[in-house]
Amino acid sequence: MNVIELLKSHQLKKTAPRVAILNVLNNSKIPQSESEIKQAIGDLYDRITFYRSMHSLIEVGMIHKIVIDNTLVKYALNNCTDEHVHEVDHVHFYCKTCSKVMCMEEVKIMLYVLPQGYSKNECDVVIKGCCGSCEKFVLGKHEN
Amino acid sequence: MNVIELLKSHQLKKTAPRVAILNVLNNSKIPQSESEIKQAIGDLYDRITFYRSMHSLIEVGMIHKIVIDNTLVKYALNNCTDEHVHEVDHVHFYCKTCSKVMCMEEVKIMLYVLPQGYSKNECDVVIKGCCGSCEKFVLGKHEN
DNA sequence: GTTCAAATGAAACAATGTTGCAAATATAAC
DNA sequence: GTTATATTTGCAACATTGTTTCATTTGAAC
Numbered sequence: 009m010n011v012i013e014l015l016k017s018h019q020l021k022k023t024a025p026r027v028a029i030l031n032v033l034n035n036s037k038i039p040q041s042e043s044e045i046k047q048a049i050g051d052l053y054d055r056i057t058f059y060r061s062m063h064s065l066i067e068v069g070m071i072h073k074i075v076i077d078n079t080l081v082k083y084a085l086n087n088c089t090d091e092h093v094h095e096v097d098h099v100h101f102y103c104k105t106c107s108k109v110m111c112m113e114e115v116k117i118m119l120y121v122l123p124q125g126y127s128k129n130e131c132d133v134v135i136k137g138c139c140g141s142c143e144k145f146v147l148g149k150h151e152n
Numbered sequence: 153m154n155v156i157e158l159l160k161s162h163q164l165k166k167t168a169p170r171v172a173i174l175n176v177l178n179n180s181k182i183p184q185s186e187s188e189i190k191q192a193i194g195d196l197y198d199r200i201t202f203y204r205s206m207h208s209l210i211e212v213g214m215i216h217k218i219v220i221d222n223t224l225v226k227y228a229l230n231n232c233t234d235e236h237v238h239e240v241d242h243v244h245f246y247c248k249t250c251s252k253v254m255c256m257e258e259v260k261i262m263l264y265v266l267p268q269g270y271s272k273n274e275c276d277v278v279i280k281g282c283c284g285s286c287e288k289f290v291l292g293k294h295e296n
Numbered sequence: 297g298t299t300c301a302a303a304t305g306a307a308a309c310a311a312t313g314t315t316g317c318a319a320a321t322a323t324a325a326c
Numbered sequence: 327g328t329t330a331t332a333t334t335t336g337c338a339a340c341a342t343t344g345t346t347t348c349a350t351t352t353g354a355a356c
Contacts, residue, residue, distance in 0.1 A: 021353055023303060054305050075222045079313070101266070104273060125284030129248060132278045140269030165322050165333065198336050304351065320335065
């Protein structure tokens with residue numbers, strides 16, 4: 009992924025904090041929290057700058073916010089450049105054991121019917137449980 | 153609903169802030185935010201007390217927390233005394249127009265399949281859009 | 297290099313989440 | 327009703343996050 013090209017195509021200036029944030033998200037396979045990103049970057053940029061950089065990146069649709077809980081927010085790149093991605097329900101998995109968040113591209117909410125007169129705009133789905141790696145670990149411990 | 157009886161049955165002491173919170177939630181048809189509850193009660197209790205009251209009520213399962221966004225949290229009574237309610241996915245609707253949150257008892261997520269080795273513990277579903285009342289209002293405006 | 301709009305950094309503030317501890321209170325035992 | 331005890335409350339203090347204003351700096355277009 010060419011971060012600089014992407015910023016240009018979204019009409020955002022190539023600034024150091026934006027490039028740093030995008031690189032961190034690009035290098036990590038799973039969504040990262042604000043503190044995780046800041047830890048990866050280091051204490052280079054102001055907190056407010058970080059916050060505003062996230063906002064501008066979300067606004068143009070380069071990244072998206074995943075709210076696990078009111079105290080836990082993760083960010084991930086929008087790999088899909090398809091505009092229609094917004095119409096597909098977001099499904100995220102939060103592992104209560106390792107605290108990692110995974111985007112479940114393959115998991116799909118099959119169907120729901122809203123009451124008469126209601127219209128859907130977005131749908132955020134967060135499934136909380138135990139991921140494959142932790143499940144194995146837990147099972148392994150019980151076997152000992 | 154008898155608030156005092158319910159507290160007793162959940163082995164929580166009948167304290168003024170808990171009773172006040174439960175009454176507010178009981179009297180409102182839709183989930184309320186912390187500030188909405190505090191506004192209804194008045195400035196009687198300490199902020200920390202409020203916070204801890206909410207925690208204890210959630211812990212025993214008398215109320216539940218609905219996280220719409222990391223900046224918007226609502227609380228609602230668990231009307232259903234059935235223990236199995238926890239196994240059913242929570243579906244909430246957030247109206248972007250009137251900012252109200254509604255528990256959608258009748259809306260059900262039909263099916264989703266997690267990857268091999270993953271296990272589900274909870275599933276929070278928040279559908280954002282426009283509710284029936286606001287939809288009518290918006291349509292009405294267009295008709296003029 | 298100059299110019300101008302955009303982005304940053306600093307200060308200041310609001311809201312929320314959390315802990316430790318002393319004082320107050322609910323409940324149970326008497 | 328009084329007393330004892332465990333719970334709950336209120337206060338202080340602090341951490342994190344969200345947000346605005348404004349002067350300064352920077353990016354990129356010319």
